[in-house]
Amino acid sequence: MPVFMPTLRKTIGLTLASALAVLPGVASAQQSCLTKAEARSLFGYALPQVISGTSKRCAQVLPSDSFLRTHGAELVSRYASQKARYWPEAKAAFLKLGQSKDAQVGQFARNLPDESLRPLVDITVEGLVSQELPLKSCDKVDLALDLLSPLPPENTAGLIALLIEATSKADEVAPGKAKLGGFTLCKD
Template sequence: MTISRFALAASAGLTLFQSQLAQAATTPASCLSEAEVTALVGYALPAVIGGTMKSCKPHLATNGYFATRGTEFLGRYAARKEANWPMAKAAFLKLGSTKDSKMVDTIANMPDEAVQPFVEGIVSEMVGSEIKPTQCTAIERGVRLLSPLPPENTAELVTFVLVLSDKPKPGKTSSFPICKTAA
């Protein structure tokens, strides 16, 4: 029963996740608040870090940051996943709501234990598949530079950068629908 729930969540979520960021941007009700983005980032960071470490391991020194401190660093971020999950799940469902509300309802009613591994797996694979071996040294350095920050500050910093960079050209929509706040 658990495997079939996981398979349903995986296929449903994959369908939602593939096109939702761009499509959701055209629907103001589906934009994400900065707090929701921060929760999504905070929840996803352990999968991002894990996927990056896995992809980059063959291309980095055995005495580098990932090899010597990566597991500890990843653990600090993983410890915050559960605190971020409720708002991250709501944001994930909001992104999917513009495509297929029945599918979103199905995922929303599934136990978190079935949905979480799927979300984490997709994030890890998406990140791992996008990293080029020539980027690994720079990524490792960036992670080392961010390592003194508490995980919640890193999530907020990433959100801050996303908000600043969310400036689509005239006539285009944002690829990540962050709600505009009044100045």
């Protein structure tokens, strides 16, 4: 396994936890599982904020010629152009995971109009990543994003979902499911 894969996996887990923190129920998310399509949509939607948060966090430690510092904004813009396409299924995934712990708060989130919920998700994901990503991981994440950058957003999101499925702790979860970063991926 390439040297950056464990760091990328940890970053993805942090990202997912960050993304899901905007809604209730992260701790009990294992009660619901996401399909591969839902996970791909969630990642496809959240990747621009993850990359932006990573760029902000890592700017202080990456050299001026690093990928994130020279091309990060371009990658965010390219991936953000696809967000609307992912939103319906990503929203369903966020709500599915959030509903399981607190039905009242979950219902509140469900009743928010998209114009309110989307910015809340975006700000939370970017903010948490920019605060919590370990600085010692920046060089590895920078390399991973550089390697993934030629891919279209849907391929990157699909690859991340595949990596999670392939590296998750399936033995610790019910048969037919894989778990990582506070959520469970349903095995099709």
